Amino acid sequence: MVGLRFDLRDTPPEAPALRAELRAFLAEAGRHWSPRIRAYSWMAFDRDFSREVGKRGWIGMTWPATYGGGERSFLERYVTLEEMLAVGAPVGAHWIGDRQSGPLILRLGTEEQRREFIPRIVSGELAFAIGLSEPDSGSDLASLRTRAEKVPGGYRLNGRKVWTTNAHRCDFAITLLRTSPAPDPKLKHQGLTQLLVDLRASGIEIRPILDLAGEEGFNEITFDNVFVPDSLLIGVEGKGWEQATSELAFERSGPERYLSSLPLLTAAMDSLAEEPAAPEAVGRMLARASTLRQMSLSVAGMLQDGEAPAREAALVKDVGNDFEQALPDRIRALYAGPMPDDVAEMQTTMNMVARSYSLRGGTREILRGIIARQLGLR
Amino acid sequence: MSEMRDILLEQVERLLADQSGPETLRAVEAGVWPAALWTEVEALGLPLAMAPEEAGGVALGWDDAVAVWVALGRAGAPVPLAESMAASALMPALGFVALAQPDGTALWGHAATRVLAGDGALHQAAFTPGKAQPSNEPWDRAALPAGEATVLAGALVNAAKMAGGLEAVLTLSVDYANVRKQFGKPIGQFQAVSQQLSQAAGEVAAAGVAVANAGRAVARRGLSGAEFEIAAAKVITGEATAQVAAVAHQVHAAIGFTQDYHLHFTTRRLWAWRDAFGNERFWAQRIGRAALARGGAKAWPDLAAREDA
Numbered sequence: 001m002v003g004l005r006f007d008l009r010d011t012p013p014e015a016p017a018l019r020a021e022l023r024a025f026l027a028e029a030g031r032h033w034s035p036r037i038r039a040y041s042w043m044a045f046d047r048d049f050s051r052e053v054g055k056r057g058w059i060g061m062t063w064p065a066t067y068g069g070g071e072r073s074f075l076e077r078y079v080t081l082e083e084m085l086a087v088g089a090p091v092g093a094h095w096i097g098d099r100q101s102g103p104l105i106l107r108l109g110t111e112e113q114r115r116e117f118i119p120r121i122v123s124g125e126l127a128f129a130i131g132l133s134e135p136d137s138g139s140d141l142a143s144l145r146t147r148a149e150k151v152p153g154g155y156r157l158n159g160r161k162v163w164t165t166n167a168h169r170c171d172f173a174i175t176l177l178r179t180s181p182a183p184d185p186k187l188k189h190q191g192l193t194q195l196l197v198d199l200r201a202s203g204i205e206i207r208p209i210l211d212l213a214g215e216e217g218f219n220e221i222t223f224d225n226v227f228v229p230d231s232l233l234i235g236v237e238g239k240g241w242e243q244a245t246s247e248l249a250f251e252r253s254g255p256e257r258y259l260s261s262l263p264l265l266t267a268a269m270d271s272l273a274e275e276p277a278a279p280e281a282v283g284r285m286l287a288r289a290s291t292l293r294q295m296s297l298s299v300a301g302m303l304q305d306g307e308a309p310a311r312e313a314a315l316v317k318d319v320g321n322d323f324e325q326a327l328p329d330r331i332r333a334l335y336a337g338p339m340p341d342d343v344a345e346m347q348t349t350m351n352m353v354a355r356s357y358s359l360r361g362g363t364r365e366i367l368r369g370i371i372a373r374q375l376g377l378r
Numbered sequence: 379m380s381e382m383r384d385i386l387l388e389q390v391e392r393l394l395a396d397q398s399g400p401e402t403l404r405a406v407e408a409g410v411w412p413a414a415l416w417t418e419v420e421a422l423g424l425p426l427a428m429a430p431e432e433a434g435g436v437a438l439g440w441d442d443a444v445a446v447w448v449a450l451g452r453a454g455a456p457v458p459l460a461e462s463m464a465a466s467a468l469m470p471a472l473g474f475v476a477l478a479q480p481d482g483t484a485l486w487g488h489a490a491t492r493v494l495a496g497d498g499a500l501h502q503a504a505f506t507p508g509k510a511q512p513s514n515e516p517w518d519r520a521a522l523p524a525g526e527a528t529v530l531a532g533a534l535v536n537a538a539k540m541a542g543g544l545e546a547v548l549t550l551s552v553d554y555a556n557v558r559k560q561f562g563k564p565i566g567q568f569q570a571v572s573q574q575l576s577q578a579a580g581e582v583a584a585a586g587v588a589v590a591n592a593g594r595a596v597a598r599r600g601l602s603g604a605e606f607e608i609a610a611a612k613v614i615t616g617e618a619t620a621q622v623a624a625v626a627h628q629v630h631a632a633i634g635f636t637q638d639y640h641l642h643f644t645t646r647r648l649w650a651w652r653d654a655f656g657n658e659r660f661w662a663q664r665i666g667r668a669a670l671a672r673g674g675a676k677a678w679p680d681l682a683a684r685e686d687a
Contacts (some may be wrong), residue, residue, distance in 0.1 A: 003545065003548060003579050003582055004579075004582055004583055006583060006586065006587050008587070008590050008591060008594055010685060010687075011682075011685050011686050011687070013683075013687050015686045015687065016683075016686050016687065019679075019682065019686070020631075050613045082646045082682065086682070087678075121492060121662070136526055145459075156578075181653035194429075226479065265675040265677070266675070266677045266678055267674060267676075268674070269669065269670055269673065269677055270673055270675075272670060273670060278666065278670060279662070279666035279667040280659050280662045280663045280666055281662075282662075282666035282669055282670055283609070283613065283661065283662030283663055283665040283666025283667075283669070284613055284617070284658070284662045284666070285587070286606075286610070286665060286666065286669055286677070286681065287588070287609065287613035287614055287661075287662060287665065288584075288613075288614065288617075289679055289681065290422065290591070290606070290607070290610050290684075291584050291587055291588040291591065291610060291614050292584070292589075293681070294587050294588075294591045295583065295584065295587050298587070315579065315580050315583055318576070318577070318580050319580040319583070321580070321586055322577075322580075340558065363479040365569075365573065367562065368572070368573045368576035368577060369569075369572070369573075369576075370574060371567075371576035371579050371580070372572035372573070372576045372630035374579075375552050375572075375575060375576065376552060376556065377552060377555060377564075377566035377571075377572045377575060
């Protein structure tokens with residue numbers, strides 16, 4: 001049989017109590033979130049909110065207590081994430097640290113790095129960005145050219161990163177750099193290294209780039225002789241490709257890959273009672289959301305079991321992106337007249353933001369390439 | 379995932395491997411009852427598997443039954459075993475028990491010992507032969523009491539068969555793309571082809587998950603407590619059918635458009651099964667209306683609570 005297995009998982013026994021706690025908190029915290037903020041959700045940066053989340057133990061939930069983590073299950077973490085996303089909470093300031101940077105540092109970092117960074121990610125104090133794409137390296141990531149040259153005591157960085165989400169508001173970026181030339185153009189995945197870069201280091205210039213909806217969501221980072229000490233090397237020099245791509249399994253596995261648009265569906269429902277096409281359309285969307293949720297839970301369960309479900313995550317992200325990207329237009333199509341103001345604000349913002357869903361974290365084409373290889377094509 | 383399920387699944391898969399193929403499916407379409415295969419199915423006690431032990435069954439759960447029905451669908455479901463199992467889960471009876479839609483039509487009605495009708499009771503009925511479109515499977519008609527007693531079970535049966543049929547169509551298409559060469563290489567190596575198959579694989583995976591989720595929900599809460607999940611499964615398998623069949627035929631090109639090659643047996647069945655016991659619109663409207671009546675603020679909590687302890 002071709003294709004991947006997705007065994008069903010149960011939500012954890014703690015779910016009902018955890019949801020009640022989260023909903024009470026989110027209802028209070030969310031009183032002033034605009035529809036536009038909710039449309040951005042995991043891309044919206046709100047450090048104060050993240051500190052409050054951290055205070056309640058909802059960042060680093062699965063991490064060891066030694067570093068301040070909650071030692072709870074991946075499925076409890078999953079419940080937390082879905083509750084946050086379902087209401088469009090502005091989780092951007094801790095999202096990357098919780099999802100990727102923290103797990104990477106715990107897995108490959110030194111003891112010193114863990115002690116230095118993990119407790120401050122858990123408290124919501126430190127915000128992380130991911131430095132991958134460059135002006136000439138997007139889907140063909142391994143062709144990146146930003147250099148980290150070995151110098152006494154560390155590395156000297158020169159080059160540029162781009163599309164780095166919220167870099168101008170973040171503290172650190174886990175950055176993929178070339179430390180030695182590829183031995184052969186076909187072996188360009190070799191000689192890459194991950195460094196933890198302090199975004200306030202001297203020689204760094206960060207230029208926000210306005211996105212199409214008018215937000216300064218992502219940036220261009222220029223490195224001009226930036227010094228990074230040896231102590232901020234992550235894992236092994238030259239193994240950056242393997243390290244960064246395993247990180248992508250985390251990036252692609254979360255519920256944000258299908259839930260980003262859900263707040264629009266729920267916000268619209270109360271004004272759709274008279275629209276004749278609404279019951280069928282809402283039913284179809286709920287059927288998809290429910291199914292994608294089970295797929296996403298299945299992936300969370302594989303993470304819980306210590307598996308590395310990279311291909312499953314790619315598939316769920318691809319199916320989920322199709323759904324959440326199409327949703328704003330499907331909602332719009334249900335109204336014969338103008339949408340209510342709140343719905344309109346969220347719909348128009350989300351329709352623009354949704355373009356990025358099938359780009360960030362691996363384009364649709366890259367994901368389908370991963371699935372094709374899994375199917376035994378190529 | 380019970381041991382019982384694994385045993386039954388293995389038996390069914392072995393039987394189907396031996397006795398299902400284009401010849402069997404062609405005979406089904408000509409209205410020839412697959413008597414030999416049914417005899418073996420009965421000898422194994424499969425039709426009564428879901429019935430309680432005192433009624434001669436092994437009390438196989440709905441979640442496990444769904445896995446068996448997916449396997450049947452993979453082989454084009456040459457015998458109405460899924461229907462008979464579901465009927466016997468509701469009203470245990472010996473022999474082949476057909477499952478009628480509210481309009482009195484039933485797959486293989488004329489070959490049935492009894493039929494479970496919309497009123498939830500078993501009947502002996504005289505069926506007029508008919509054919510499902512476009513699968514040509516025998517969909518026979520009888521004057522039976524109307525009612526919705528079979529609708530949820532029938533929808534789940536057909537969604538499960540579709541999940542299996544979708545897997546089969548994807549497998550065929552991937553295999554074909556790997557052997558068919560044009561411009562000096564397998565067509566599966568062209569991105570324009572492989573990306574379509576990847577998208578289809580996503581739909582096939584979604585269909586499988588939706589169906590398993592519905593089976594689990596019935597096992598936990600009974601048919602009426604699992605209406606949302608059954609509806610979702612029928613919607614998702616129906617939507618997947620549209621996409622996956624389109625990709626399969628595009629990848630197979632002209633040969634898939636012929637009766638010389640066996641793709642059509644499965645795609646035509648998928649197109650028939652998606653109409654059986656409520657199409658996508660029917661089920662989407664049903665859960666959509668319920669959700670709209672509950673209101674937007676309840677939509678997420680309702681969804682999230684479905685499997686919480």
